[in-house]
Amino acid sequence: MRRLACLLLLFCCTLARAELPETDWLELMPPEDRKALEEMPDISHDTPEADGTFGQQGGLKQQDKNLPAVMYSAKTVAAFNGKKIHIGGYPVPLESDAKGRSTLFFLVPYPGACIHVPPPPPNQIVLVRYPEGIQLDDIYAPIWVDGTLKVEQVSNDLADAAYAMDAGSVRLVEEGDL
Template identity: 90%
Template sequence: MRRLACLLLLFCCTLARAELPETDWLDLMPPEDRKALEDMPEISHDSPEGDGTFGQQGGLKQQKDLPAVMYSAKTVAGLDGKRIHIGGYPVPLESDAKGRSTLFFLVPYPGACIHVPPPPPNQIVLVRYPKGIALDDIYAPIWVDGTLKVEKVSNDLADAAYALDAGNVRLVEEGDL
């Protein structure tokens, strides 16, 4: 009986550690938003940030004259409460006493904190990671595992349509590619 209990425990631990399938960023958008994004005209990147001059505030906040899909906070209800594995780029917001990021936005492409326009809110995920991770380079991709929530978050930097309570965050390694 003891041997059976040990085998069952080992099996459960193996399942818990098994990597979740990767969630694609487009999976966070409802089908109508994906279609609108595909049909969207070219966007100009002419801005103070694009010129390398950062005299005005902006962060990830949207301009006011973009196609509607670029402001979309429409979510996919079936993802609420689902455990996911998603790759992206961090935009640090808060850190602990050791300088590890404990709260950050995850975005689908590098440099979203300085490029205009930023992703739509349904392509920005607020990540809560109390353990913290050292983020020396915001252009280095990371993997995040955790439970996704449909949760609108707004601060001075950005608007997000999702939040994720992370159980694991790690840098993407060469073997992942």
């Protein structure tokens, strides 16, 4: 009986350490938004931001109000509220601790989203809270984030996000992950 209990405990610990399956960014969009994104016409990059001269706001907020509605969408997928996920992306640091580790950042699906035109829609931006902090020396280096996702509207001067996450772990993507 004792041996069975030990095997059961070992099995449960193994399951607890198993990595969650990767969540694809497009899964965070409702089907109608994914369809609209697929059918969207090419976007002009003829803006001051594309030339490297930024307006007063800049950041991840949409500057061009003539884009298709999907580019402003904050529609979410309710099934993700409270769900533990594993997602890869790129950080846009917001706050750091005394040691310079990022404790609050936006996670976006592609590198340089804070300077690309157009930025991702709010349902493709996740505010990540990670009190432990991570040293981010290069915002172009992809990271993995594991944690509990919440449907939570977040808005600040830099961006509007439709999701937030309390991260349990954050780490740089390593070559072996690819």
